[in-house]
Amino acid sequence: MLKKIFVLIFIFCFSVRVCFALSAQSAILIDGHTGRIIMEQNAYQKRGMASTTKIMTLLVAVEKGNISDVVTISNAAAHVEGSSIWLKSGEKVTLETLLYGLMLNSGNDSAAAIAEHIGGSVPGFVAMMNEKVKRLGLSNTSFTNPHGLDNVNHYTTAYDLAQITRYALSNELFAKIVATKSKSVNENEGEFTRHFKNHNKMLYFYDNSDGVKTGFTKKSGRCLVSSATRDGLKLIAVTLNASDDWRDHTEMLNFGFSKYKLYSFANKNDYIKTVPVKGGTAETVSVYAKNNIEASIKDNEQNDIKIVYNIPKEVTAPIAINQTIGTVDLYLGGTCIARSEAVANVGVEKYVKSNFFNKLNYLFLELLSNFSSF
Numbered sequence: 001m002l003k004k005i006f007v008l009i010f011i012f013c014f015s016v017r018v019c020f021a022l023s024a025q026s027a028i029l030i031d032g033h034t035g036r037i038i039m040e041q042n043a044y045q046k047r048g049m050a051s052t053t054k055i056m057t058l059l060v061a062v063e064k065g066n067i068s069d070v071v072t073i074s075n076a077a078a079h080v081e082g083s084s085i086w087l088k089s090g091e092k093v094t095l096e097t098l099l100y101g102l103m104l105n106s107g108n109d110s111a112a113a114i115a116e117h118i119g120g121s122v123p124g125f126v127a128m129m130n131e132k133v134k135r136l137g138l139s140n141t142s143f144t145n146p147h148g149l150d151n152v153n154h155y156t157t158a159y160d161l162a163q164i165t166r167y168a169l170s171n172e173l174f175a176k177i178v179a180t181k182s183k184s185v186n187e188n189e190g191e192f193t194r195h196f197k198n199h200n201k202m203l204y205f206y207d208n209s210d211g212v213k214t215g216f217t218k219k220s221g222r223c224l225v226s227s228a229t230r231d232g233l234k235l236i237a238v239t240l241n242a243s244d245d246w247r248d249h250t251e252m253l254n255f256g257f258s259k260y261k262l263y264s265f266a267n268k269n270d271y272i273k274t275v276p277v278k279g280g281t282a283e284t285v286s287v288y289a290k291n292n293i294e295a296s297i298k299d300n301e302q303n304d305i306k307i308v309y310n311i312p313k314e315v316t317a318p319i320a321i322n323q324t325i326g327t328v329d330l331y332l333g334g335t336c337i338a339r340s341e342a343v344a345n346v347g348v349e350k351y352v353k354s355n356f357f358n359k360l361n362y363l364f365l366e367l368l369s370n371f372s373s374f
Helices: 002-015 050-064 095-103 108-119 122-135 158-168 172-178 245-259 299-304 356-372
Strands: 024-031 037-041 070-072 092-094 182-187 192-197 209-217 221-230 233-242 261-266 271-278 284-289 293-297 305-310 324-332 335-344
Touching: 024 158, 024 245, 037 158, 037 245, 050 095, 050 108, 050 122, 050 158, 050 172, 050 209, 050 221, 070 095, 070 108, 092 095, 095 108, 095 172, 095 182, 095 192, 108 122, 158 221, 158 233, 172 209, 221 245, 233 245, 233 261, 261 305, 284 324, 293 299, 293 324, 293 335, 299 305
Parallel strands: none
Antiparallel strands: 024 037, 024 233, 070 092, 182 192, 209 221, 221 233, 261 293, 271 284, 284 335, 305 324, 324 335
8 A cells, every 4th residue: 555655656756856845936047048948837927026027127228228338326216215235315336237237236326327338317218118028928027117126016926037047048148147146346446346246055065056146025026047057967956935945946946957968969050951042143052050959858758859940942043141041940749849040051043044134234334434534
């Protein structure tokens, strides 16, 4: 009887993919390469996100701003409630300083100053945040501020927050800032120095951690987004309202790294095939993969992998260099989990046949040119 119970428990554990309890009300672990879900718990429930909001604040700032810009701190920004880097009204600091203060010390004053500088106002910047989340194809996230203070219309889901982070980590400056443990910045021509230390404990005790951001308010509870990379495999974990988030993330990441490995199915610039060109100055064009195709795969999933090349049998000139010709899709079972565009390696101009009138026009223009030179 006990043996049967043990077998049932074993089967149950592996059918739901995890065999440990999480303290989080919502949680998710995804493959950082494809966005594929490895495990989740209430990942689509809308919840407050506290200072993990600043992931989007940083993303918009590094995409739209110039880190060497000098920002004059407004009175409103200097007096935002909550966590702070103690900015003063009228003080001039670089945008770079504000970005590190935003993510390492979780400065709400930094968030407001960044928003005013890049968006023209806090509402203007929030509109940019919401526009960005729409462009990412996510519909269950809404921002009302750049710092994460509670608001009934300020929410996300674990799933959305993981996908936002996955996109953001592809930006080199973003990835550099969130992985920084400490930073000292000289201000006012060396009159004083600001020291920032990252609050994210995962950077200190979890091997190969990449960041990303902590958050807390009484209403939202403890929120955490973390990322780690081992043997090329990048995983991203999110917990919302978790009483023991450090343990949750350690167990989630350990689970992912123990069960999944990174497999490469195509590399950037890999040759795919040669395609005939209709009406071009060249008869063919070679097609190459625009990006790497990588995915986290379990050993027992390898037989379910299929690569599908969606390349036309013929293309029509003109063709621009790097023009998208088709796609290369990676399927697991019946689901596409990764894709790369397939692009032309060279440009091909449209072929124009010469005729009598073209030649006559050419001779006339040449004669006119010679005549005007006298």
